Amino acid sequence: MNLAKCPYCSKKITYPEAWHLKKKLKFLCSECKKNSIPTLGVSGKIIGGTIAIISSLLSVLSFFVLRAGVFVLALMLFLIFVLFFLVFPFFIELTKTEKLN
Numbered sequence: 077m078n079l080a081k082c083p084y085c086s087k088k089i090t091y092p093e094a095w096h097l098k099k100k101l102k103f104l105c106s107e108c109k110k111n112s113i114p115t116l117g118v119s120g121k122i123i124g125g126t127i128a129i130i131s132s133l134l135s136v137l138s139f140f141v142l143r144a145g146v147f148v149l150a151l152m153l154f155l156i157f158v159l160f161f162l163v164f165p166f167f168i169e170l171t172k173t174e175k176l177n
């Protein structure tokens with residue numbers, strides 16, 4: 077898995093930078109000082125959707141089939157979301173600001 081690159085100078089962003097991007101509307105490159113727009117790539121959307129489906133299936137399964145307690149269910153959902161947030165920065169893509177205008 078690769079982290080996003082600056083669309084202007086191809087400087088790779090770091091993991092913490094990608095992590096913080098999810099809260100930001102713009103990314104300022106430390107190398108060329110140009111702004112780009114962080115977006116979630118297609119694969120990120122697919123994975124996010126899959127995780128949403130899996131977690132709802134898990135809720136139903138554990139509640140009706142496994143008869144697991146609320147604690148087990150919460151723990152499973154928590155682990156799924158932790159996993160998603162760990163891989164999330166790899167799915168961020170950077171787009172040049174001009175493209176959106």
Ligand SMILES: [Zn+2]
Pocket residue numbers: 082083084085086087105106107108109110
């Ligand atoms: Zn740059």
